[in-house]
Amino acid sequence: MPPLLKVEGLSKSFPMRGLGPMLDRMRGRRTDVRAVDGVSFDIAPGETLGLVGESGCGKSTVARCLLRLVEPTSGSVRLDDTEVTRLNGSALQRLRHGMQMVFQDPTAALNPRLSVRRMVEEPLRLHTTLGPSERRARVDDVLVAVGLGPDFAARYAHELSGGQKQRVNIARAIVTDPRFVVLDEPTSALDVSLRSRIILLLEALRENRGLSYLFISHDIATVKYLAHRVAVMYLGAIVEQAETRELFANPLHPYTRALLSAVPIPDPDARRERFALAGEVPSPVDIPAGCRLRGRCPLAQPICAQPVPLREAAPGHWVACHLVGKG
Amino acid sequence: MTDAATALPLPAQRRGPLAAMWRRLRRNPVTLGALGVIVVLTVVAVLAPVVAPFDPEATDPAIALSAPTWQNLLGTDVYGRDQLSRLIHAARLDLIIPFASTAAALVIGALIGALSGYRGGWVDQVIMRMVEAVLAFPAFVLAMGLTAALGNSIGNIILTLAITQVPIYIRLIRGEMLRVREMEYAEAARTVGNPSWRIVVVHLLPNCIPPLIVQATLAMGFALLTMAALSFLGLGIRPPDAEWGEMTAEGASHMVTGEWWLFVFPGLVIMATVLAFNLIGDGLRDLLDPRMRGVR
Amino acid sequence: MSLLEVSGLTVHFATDDGPVEAVHGLDLSVGAGEILGLVGESGSGKSVTGFSILRLIRPPGRIVRGSVRLDGRDLLTLPEEEMRRIRGARIALVPQSPRTALNPVITIGTQIARLFELHGDLSRRAAWNRGIEALDQVGVPDAARRMGQYAHQLSGGTCQRVMIAMALASSPQLLIADEPTTGLDVSIAARILGLLRELGTRTGAAIILITHDLGVVAETCHRVAVMHAGQLVETGTVRALFRQPLHPYTRALVRSIPRIDREVALEPIPGAVPSLLHASPGCRYMARCPHALEVCRKNKPSLDVVEADHRVACHALEANRAAVA
Numbered sequence: 001m002p003p004l005l006k007v008e009g010l011s012k013s014f015p016m017r018g019l020g021p022m023l024d025r026m027r028g029r030r031t032d033v034r035a036v037d038g039v040s041f042d043i044a045p046g047e048t049l050g051l052v053g054e055s056g057c058g059k060s061t062v063a064r065c066l067l068r069l070v071e072p073t074s075g076s077v078r079l080d081d082t083e084v085t086r087l088n089g090s091a092l093q094r095l096r097h098g099m100q101m102v103f104q105d106p107t108a109a110l111n112p113r114l115s116v117r118r119m120v121e122e123p124l125r126l127h128t129t130l131g132p133s134e135r136r137a138r139v140d141d142v143l144v145a146v147g148l149g150p151d152f153a154a155r156y157a158h159e160l161s162g163g164q165k166q167r168v169n170i171a172r173a174i175v176t177d178p179r180f181v182v183l184d185e186p187t188s189a190l191d192v193s194l195r196s197r198i199i200l201l202l203e204a205l206r207e208n209r210g211l212s213y214l215f216i217s218h219d220i221a222t223v224k225y226l227a228h229r230v231a232v233m234y235l236g237a238i239v240e241q242a243e244t245r246e247l248f249a250n251p252l253h254p255y256t257r258a259l260l261s262a263v264p265i266p267d268p269d270a271r272r273e274r275f276a277l278a279g280e281v282p283s284p285v286d287i288p289a290g291c292r293l294r295g296r297c298p299l300a301q302p303i304c305a306q307p308v309p310l311r312e313a314a315p316g317h318w319v320a321c322h323l324v325g326k327g
Numbered sequence: 328m329t330d331a332a333t334a335l336p337l338p339a340q341r342r343g344p345l346a347a348m349w350r351r352l353r354r355n356p357v358t359l360g361a362l363g364v365i366v367v368l369t370v371v372a373v374l375a376p377v378v379a380p381f382d383p384e385a386t387d388p389a390i391a392l393s394a395p396t397w398q399n400l401l402g403t404d405v406y407g408r409d410q411l412s413r414l415i416h417a418a419r420l421d422l423i424i425p426f427a428s429t430a431a432a433l434v435i436g437a438l439i440g441a442l443s444g445y446r447g448g449w450v451d452q453v454i455m456r457m458v459e460a461v462l463a464f465p466a467f468v469l470a471m472g473l474t475a476a477l478g479n480s481i482g483n484i485i486l487t488l489a490i491t492q493v494p495i496y497i498r499l500i501r502g503e504m505l506r507v508r509e510m511e512y513a514e515a516a517r518t519v520g521n522p523s524w525r526i527v528v529v530h531l532l533p534n535c536i537p538p539l540i541v542q543a544t545l546a547m548g549f550a551l552l553t554m555a556a557l558s559f560l561g562l563g564i565r566p567p568d569a570e571w572g573e574m575t576a577e578g579a580s581h582m583v584t585g586e587w588w589l590f591v592f593p594g595l596v597i598m599a600t601v602l603a604f605n606l607i608g609d610g611l612r613d614l615l616d617p618r619m620r621g622v623r
Numbered sequence: 624m625s626l627l628e629v630s631g632l633t634v635h636f637a638t639d640d641g642p643v644e645a646v647h648g649l650d651l652s653v654g655a656g657e658i659l660g661l662v663g664e665s666g667s668g669k670s671v672t673g674f675s676i677l678r679l680i681r682p683p684g685r686i687v688r689g690s691v692r693l694d695g696r697d698l699l700t701l702p703e704e705e706m707r708r709i710r711g712a713r714i715a716l717v718p719q720s721p722r723t724a725l726n727p728v729i730t731i732g733t734q735i736a737r738l739f740e741l742h743g744d745l746s747r748r749a750a751w752n753r754g755i756e757a758l759d760q761v762g763v764p765d766a767a768r769r770m771g772q773y774a775h776q777l778s779g780g781t782c783q784r785v786m787i788a789m790a791l792a793s794s795p796q797l798l799i800a801d802e803p804t805t806g807l808d809v810s811i812a813a814r815i816l817g818l819l820r821e822l823g824t825r826t827g828a829a830i831i832l833i834t835h836d837l838g839v840v841a842e843t844c845h846r847v848a849v850m851h852a853g854q855l856v857e858t859g860t861v862r863a864l865f866r867q868p869l870h871p872y873t874r875a876l877v878r879s880i881p882r883i884d885r886e887v888a889l890e891p892i893p894g895a896v897p898s899l900l901h902a903s904p905g906c907r908y909m910a911r912c913p914h915a916l917e918v919c920r921k922n923k924p925s926l927d928v929v930e931a932d933h934r935v936a937c938h939a940l941e942a943n944r945a946a947v948a
Contacts, residue, residue, distance in 0.1 A: 192664055193664045266838045
């Protein structure tokens, strides 16, 4: 099956402003922040790709580049056969028809002065020729689909609980029947008991409506539950990508191993080795040459100073590490 | 303390934001009183021909310069016109002019400020430099200069007062805009495909309104005071139209001859009205402060 | 006797519609060197409990009943002056958002050194050096340089370490950590938790770890107390509680989270935390409970000992035993 979304060589760098960086530039030093650096992946229809990584790794910037909330510096994003990065004006607005996003903070993502109906209805107003009564019916339907029901349409954000707010956000994202939805940490700001409900809702919606998700999260257990495949990002680049089961059973990249071993397990009898990295994530201004993890990796070798592309270590399992397969 | 906040139950029956505001307002007698003063003044102004005991223009040399009597409660002026009736009729101009100028300044300021804050870049730079240039003049000196240059018709006075206020709104809305445009709902509005103008008008501006209301209320007092001061100096409303500032000016000329009622009463009315507007503004500031939401 | 004994703690929040019972009749104890996990959903009253121990509940909140004994002395009856000396010196708080808890316009070093000047009666220079040591101990790299920096120049993890260093400045007997790892990346969270564990053993301080993350509890704590709607529903050693979760709420919590160590079917906890305004006289979990009995409606279950150091507040104990068997 051809992929629904194909991302190739996506990069985004932000120039640094101010006197210091200006002087540095005059001395010929690099002063831009390379938030995303050559990211490629694809997502099949009906598939969920999990994108994990720690804060500052560039995963949210990837999401915003896909939706053109942030202009990518280079690279290509194709949804079906449309090159998203070249759209502008009304064509770009029409793209929103097929591509939507659910934000992290359910409260901040809702306009406090609009009713639920107005917010959920808005995409229909903007992108369809439906009349008021048809729009009303569609909004009612989608509110039922996210487990709220039409009674909620008249409410305002401050009258909703955190879980209900996130359901409204989801309703707004799916009301135009998009094929692809970016989920940017949709459960992180929610309380434990609500998290599982939103996870189940997202899963049910994907199955019933044939949605594809890019699921961005630092909550690794949730990604394991929802994603078919997982890509691990570190300092702006994907360092490992594989089927979910394969990745969790057989993490190859030292960064992935460190990340997985740090996830707390709710079982006091679980004993495992902690694979720890040294120090903290370096600033994306001075990304080390060669392997990005080199300075922190306990296994680092001289060869790690060489550039390291993603290689297929096993069928469908891609990893960017010199040491994989070399003992 | 997040737990404590969420432990508070949602009210059993849904209360609108207005109802909640009314409940808090009830606990604030000063604001409520000030609001009462303005409401009464407005009603009196609207019903002026009905409630005023006499025709404000009717002269009667027989009772000229009479001190307050049961007949003429606040006394009469040099032409024998009833001062109470004049004050009541003057309320019309004295409320409409500040209101119209504030409304005009608010709308214009909101639009320019929104543009400045949302677009940013050179547009913002140019607008802000112009704002600073206008604000460099003391407001009253600017108002004097403008009325002197434009002439003092009612329309020009409104325009003058609006021009002196606009920069304040531009700055206020620009600042609010810078804040709300970074909110996730602004991003969400873009994600669902809103064109820029819709994001600003539908999604962002309404969320900038509360501080705007506070500012506008305070500005009403300021505008009234400026207008009265202009009239006092002879640059504002001209006789025979009744206006409180102009009445105070007239009265002031009788200060030495002892007809105290001619300047005390118009002065008191101005003071009370300006004070009421300021108190309402302060009250609204507390009322609309998001930090106060949920607190009793 | 334990270092900290909380008994019958009841905290109300006044609202327009009447008092909300945020915490109701809570009994809790923590021994020296012990880490107690306090878990529950938002609105379970776990943070309110933590703040009550420090007597930091502000109006409209009010501690209505109960006692909080530290080394046998009831903190709730102390004059405010004395309580202030205890706060910071004997009980310290590690807050949820370290960045906002640090003063943004004063350097980290000045903030830490001031504590040592205050508590340790040291000279300015000696206090500064103690500050560097303290940061070193909690694993802040390049501590001497960090001392001269401001909160916004530090990462979230480093800010949290600074907060812990500050909390430890006075060698407190009790440390209350309110969701110390929420919002931090997993690898940094793991290090912060490792640090807390190490502190417990090294300094003998008791730690109350307030969290909603059962994984954190399992990896860090010795004992757990599970709170629901302002009440303690189950308490015991970590092992007992995870092996044999006897309260239906504890079981529901465990089953509602996705986990990386095994494949599970997610089962969300039914219903929502009930309103604590005019709370029912019976069991507050009843409306969400699959095993609810007639007795649950009227009688509040007491926290009964089922095993050594494992207590449960539930009428349907038989059903519970069957469920975990």
